[in-house]
Amino acid sequence: MKTLFRVLAHVPLIILHALGAAVGWVSFVASPVYRRRFLENARQAGLVFSEVRGAIAESGKLIAEVPRLWFGRPVHVEWENEACVEEARGRGKGIVFLTPHLGSFEVAAQGYAQRYGQITVLYRPARKAWLRDLVDTSRARANLATVPTTLSGVRQMLKALKAGQAVGLLPDQVPPAGLGEWAPFFGRNAYTMTLSARLAQQTGACIVLIWAQRLSWGRGFRLHVRPWNEAISGDPAVAASQVNARMESLIRECPAQYLWGYARYKAPRSDGPVAKNDPSRTESAG
Structure with a gap:
């Protein structure tokens, strides 16, 4: 699989995106489950099909x-409102970047690493062995570290923040049972991670919102940066609601690039060892 990925890494981005758009539409037409979830999630957000139609191709x-x-040369990245990042960096307390499943979340982290330096990103290890090996050994870039959703991974993120570095999370990803709170997301309760709020509270780090817009015709990506202009609540449920509200605002900026087929409202799974390593008990881990 790595060999195939290395070959595809040399294909122009415009061609990869054209192929991906076709795959996105084939998946939408061929999978009733995926199509139903896509449309239901969009309706839950109050959007009509014409507003999210583009997301079918974008998912591919x-x-x-x-x-x-993962394997090719760095892509073209433009910045919008990067002064927000400069201000957060100037505080010297570290940055917690929050990115929903919007646009290219891989590029959001890579763009920061290319321009500013070290960033640590949280990811959930794949269940299948062959895919886990591919993901675990292929995502690393200069100044970009990836850590798993384990207590060890959380400790590394705390360490990075205390060193004044940046970390990145996908807060609209459903966490394992015991690691989140039920909070409204587009008017319907969704199980929501509390880790982002805890990281900021325990380290004094700034929270910054960021997402990478996929530009047309393979021209690259544009990073959109937004400040977090409110105090994060010490109540986990309230904090989860705050995070969801801000994710909603980002998604409404460009609903045609949100991953509407993601099972955002599913019940959390029990991951055994991961669920036991509750980040709420990491005060002594730093």
Whole structure:
């Protein structure tokens, strides 16, 4: 698989995106379950099909661009409102970047690493052995570290923040049972991680919102940066609601690039050892 990915990494981004768009539509037409979830999630957000139609192709582009992002040369990245990042960095307390399943979340981390330096990103290890090996050994880039959703991974993120570095999370990803709170997301309760709030509270780090817009015709990506202009609540449920509200605001900026087929409202799974390593008990881990 790595060999195939390395070959595809040399294919121009415009071609990868064209192939991905086709894959996105085939998946939408061929899978009733995926199509139903896509449409139900969009309706839950109060959106009509014409507003999210583009997301069908974009979901395929998300997959097709992975070989280039993992094995190819750096992609073109533009910045919008990067002064927000400069201000957060100037405080010297570290940055917690929050990115929903919007646009190319891989590029959001890579763009920061290319321009500013070290960033540590949290990811959930794949269940299948062959895919886990591919993901675990292929995502690393200069100044970009990836850590798993384990107590060890959380400790590394705390260590990075205390050193004044940046970390990145996908807060609209459903966490394992015991590691989240039920909070409204587009008007419906969704199990929501509390880790992002805890990281900021325990280290004094700034929270910054960021997402990478996929530009047309393979021209690259544009990073959109937004400040977090409110105090994060010490109540985990309230904090989860705050995070969801801000994720909603980002998604509404460009609903045609959100991953509407993601099972956002599913019940959390029990991951055994991971669930036991509750980040709420990491005060002594730093």
